[in-house]
Amino acid sequence: MILCSFRHLSLSFGSKALFEDAELVIKKGDRIGLLGLNGKGKSSLFKILEGELGADQSIPPFTFDKNEKYSYFHVPQDMPTHIPTETTINDVFWFFYPEGKKVIDELDTVNLRLTEASNEKDLKRQEYLLVQMEDHNLWNLQQSFLSYCKSLNLLDTEEQLENLSGGQKKKILLALGLSANKELILYDEPTNHLDIDTIRLFEQELLSSDKTFILTTHDRYLLGRTTNRIFQINQKKITSFEGNYTDFLEQQAQREKDRLLLLNRLKNSFRREDAWMKQGIKARGTRSKKRVENFNDIRRNIRTVKEGARRELELNIDQSKKKSKVILEAKNLGFSYPHKDPLFENLNFSIYRGNKVGLIGENGAGKTTLLKVLSGMLKGFEGDIKTSPDLNVCLFSQQRDELPLEKSPYELLGDGSDQVALADGKTQHVMSYFKSFLFDGDEIHRPLRTFSGGERNRLQLALNLKKSADIWIFDEPTNDLDLETLLILEKTLESFKGSVIIISHDRAFLKNTTNRLFVLEDGLLDVFEGGYDQAETYLEAMALERELDRQDPAQQMKPSTTYKKEPAPEKTTKVNRFDRADIQKSIDEIEAFIGKIDNIMNDIGSLQASAETADKLAHLSLKKSEKEDELMKLYEKLEEA
Numbered sequence: 001m002i003l004c005s006f007r008h009l010s011l012s013f014g015s016k017a018l019f020e021d022a023e024l025v026i027k028k029g030d031r032i033g034l035l036g037l038n039g040k041g042k043s044s045l046f047k048i049l050e051g052e053l054g055a056d057q058s059i060p061p062f063t064f065d066k067n068e069k070y071s072y073f074h075v076p077q078d079m080p081t082h083i084p085t086e087t088t089i090n091d092v093f094w095f096f097y098p099e100g101k102k103v104i105d106e107l108d109t110v111n112l113r114l115t116e117a118s119n120e121k122d123l124k125r126q127e128y129l130l131v132q133m134e135d136h137n138l139w140n141l142q143q144s145f146l147s148y149c150k151s152l153n154l155l156d157t158e159e160q161l162e163n164l165s166g167g168q169k170k171k172i173l174l175a176l177g178l179s180a181n182k183e184l185i186l187y188d189e190p191t192n193h194l195d196i197d198t199i200r201l202f203e204q205e206l207l208s209s210d211k212t213f214i215l216t217t218h219d220r221y222l223l224g225r226t227t228n229r230i231f232q233i234n235q236k237k238i239t240s241f242e243g244n245y246t247d248f249l250e251q252q253a254q255r256e257k258d259r260l261l262l263l264n265r266l267k268n269s270f271r272r273e274d275a276w277m278k279q280g281i282k283a284r285g286t287r288s289k290k291r292v293e294n295f296n297d298i299r300r301n302i303r304t305v306k307e308g309a310r311r312e313l314e315l316n317i318d319q320s321k322k323k324s325k326v327i328l329e330a331k332n333l334g335f336s337y338p339h340k341d342p343l344f345e346n347l348n349f350s351i352y353r354g355n356k357v358g359l360i361g362e363n364g365a366g367k368t369t370l371l372k373v374l375s376g377m378l379k380g381f382e383g384d385i386k387t388s389p390d391l392n393v394c395l396f397s398q399q400r401d402e403l404p405l406e407k408s409p410y411e412l413l414g415d416g417s418d419q420v421a422l423a424d425g426k427t428q429h430v431m432s433y434f435k436s437f438l439f440d441g442d443e444i445h446r447p448l449r450t451f452s453g454g455e456r457n458r459l460q461l462a463l464n465l466k467k468s469a470d471i472w473i474f475d476e477p478t479n480d481l482d483l484e485t486l487l488i489l490e491k492t493l494e495s496f497k498g499s500v501i502i503i504s505h506d507r508a509f510l511k512n513t514t515n516r517l518f519v520l521e522d523g524l525l526d527v528f529e530g531g532y533d534q535a536e537t538y539l540e541a542m543a544l545e546r547e548l549d550r551q552d553p554a555q556q557m558k559p560s561t562t563y564k565k566e567p568a569p570e571k572t573t574k575v576n577r578f579d580r581a582d583i584q585k586s587i588d589e590i591e592a593f594i595g596k597i598d599n600i601m602n603d604i605g606s607l608q609a610s611a612e613t614a615d616k617l618a619h620l621s622l623k624k625s626e627k628e629d630e631l632m633k634l635y636e637k638l639e640e641a
Contacts, residue, residue, distance in 0.1 A: 049072060
C-alpha cells in the first residue's frame with residue numbers, strides 16, 4: 001500500500017536550488033534511510049512531507065498524493081525551545097499533542113474549581129473532557145510514552161527538563177517517536193548524544209516495530225540493520241535504492257566501477273578526437289560538423305563524470321616529530337565538581353604517540369569532563385598528569401563554536417587572503433580548500449547566516465583542521481555531520497600519524513578510527529588494547545547486566561495524572577485460556593533471555609581470564625539461576641491454569 005507520493009518537486013531558496021523535478025514514493029512498511037549532504041534538502045523534505053513547506057510553481061505542477069490513512073509524527077533533533085525548562089518528562093508529552101494539551105489544561109482548571117465547590121456545570125464539563133481524552137486515545141498514548149521512557153531508564157518522570165542532560169532529553173524524544181500511533185515516523189538524527197546501550201535499545205525497538213519510518217542519521221550500524229530502502233538526495237533529485245545501507249554501499253561501489261570504465265572509454269575517444277582536431281586546417285578540411293559536435297560532447301561528458309565522482313578531502317593535520325613514546329600519562333587522576341560526588345577517581349593510563357583512543361561510557365559518566373582535564377581547560381583535579389615537553393593539545397568540542405555569521409567562507413577560512421595556511425606549513429588556495437569540503441565554489445562569498453546548521457558544522461570542521469596539534473581530542477565529532485563528510489573525516493583520522501582521543505557512540509566510526517578503547521563507568525576506567533573489536537563482547541555483557549538489574553518498567557509505572565479512567569469490571573469468561581496464553585508468553589520470553597545469558601557467558605569465557613571477567617561470569621550465573629527459578633514457578637502456574 002502506498003502511503004504517499006509526489007512528483008515534479010522543485011524548491012529553491014533565493015538562488016539556491018534544492019530540488020528540481022524530484023519525485024518520491026513511500027509504501028507502508030518502508031524503513032527508509034535518508035542520505036545527503038547537510039544543506040542539500042533533508043530537513044526541507046521532512047517539511048514537505050509534513051505539509052509545512054510548499055513547492056515552487058512549476059510546469060508540470062507539483063502533485064502530492066496521500067493515502068486516506070496518511071499521518072505523520074516528526075521526532076526533532078533537539079527538544080523544541082518553546083517547551084519551558086520547568087516542564088516535567090510526564091508533561092512534555094502534551095506539547096507534542098496540542099489537541100490533548102488544550103483538553104488537559106482545561107481539565108486541570110475544571111478539577112481545581114471542583115475541589116473548591118462542586119457544581120453541575122463543571123461536572124458535566126469534566127465528563128465531556130474525559131470523553132474527549134478517551135476518544136482521541138490520549139490516555140493510552142501517554143501511558144505508552146511513559147512506558148518507553150522507563151525502558152530507556154528515565155525512571156523519574158516528574159524530573160524537570162532543566163535538570164536533564166542532552167542524552168536524557170534525546171531519550172524523551174525517542175519515547176515520543178516509538179509510542180506515536182501515526183503511519184509515518186520521521187526521525188531526525190535520533191542517535192545524537194546517546195550512549196551505545198541506548199542506541200542498541202532503540203535499534204531493537206525499530207527492528208521489532210511494523211511502523212513506516214524515515215531516518216536521517218550518520219550511524220551506519222543503525223542504517224545497516226534497520227532499513228530496507230535508502231533515499232539519497234543528490235544533484236537536486238531523490239534517488240531510491242532497494243535494500244539497507246550495506247546494499248546501498250555495494251551498489252555505489254559498482255557505480256564507481258562503472259563510472260571509471262566510462263571515464264576510460266571517454267578518455268580514449270577524447271585522445272582520438274583531440275588528435276584529429278589538432279590536425280592542420282588542410283587535413284581537417286573535410287571534417288564534418290557532426291564530428292566536431294561529438295568531440296565537444298565527449299569533453300562535456302568527461303567533465304560530468306569527474307564532477308559526479310566522489311570528492312575526497314585532503315585534510316592536513318600536523319603531527320610533531322616527538323621522539324618520546326609516551327606523550328601523556330595520568331596517575332591517580334580524579335575530579336569532582338563542588339558539592340558533588342566524584343565523577344571519577346584513581347584513573348591511571350598513558351597515551352602513546354600514534355595512539356587512536358576511543359572513549360565511551362554512559363551519558364553523565366564524566367567523559368567530556370575527562371577530556372577537558374586532559375586538554376588543560378579544567379583545573380582542580382586530583383592526581384598527576386605528565387606530558388612530553390611543549391605538548392600541543394587541541395580540543396574539538398561537542399559544542400560547536402559560534403561562527404561570525406556576517407562573514408563569508410572566503411573570509412573565515414582565508415582570513416582575508418586567497419591562500420589558506422595549513423597545519424603542515426603549506427598553503428592552499430582558499431577556493432580549492434573550500435571545495436574540498438564538498439561545497440560548491442559559487443557559495444564561497446555567501447554570508448554564513450545563509451548556510452544551514454549542518455553546513456556550518458562542516459565549515460567549523462574545515463576551520464579546526466587547519467590547526468597544528470600533537471593530540472587531537474574530539475568530543476562527539478559525528479554529531480550533525482552528514483555521512484559524506486563523516487567518511488572523509490574518518491579517512492583523515494585513519495591516516496593521521498599523531499595521537500587522537502575520540503568520544504563517540506558511533507560504533508562503525510570507533511571501529512574504523514581507533515586502536516585502543518577506554519570505557520569509563522562508575523568512576524573507573526577499563527582499557528582495551530585491542531580497540532572496539534576486542535571490547536564489543538564485554539560491552540554486550542555490561543549492557544545485559546544493566547538490563548538484568550533494571551526493574552520491569554511496566555511494574556514501576558506510577559499514575560501520571562489523577563484523571564485516569566476507572567477500569568472496567570474484569571470479565572470472568574474464558575479466563576483460563578487468556579491466563580495460559582500470558583503465562584506461555586512469559587515462559588517464552590524468559591527462556592529466550594536465559595539463552596541470551598548463556599551466549600554472553602560463552603563469549604566472556606573466550607576472553608583473557610581476569611578478576612573482572614570472573615566477577616561478570618559469577619554475576620551472570622547468579623542471574624541465570626534466578627531466572628531459572630522464575631521459569632519453574634511459571635511452569636507450575638501453567639499446569640494449574
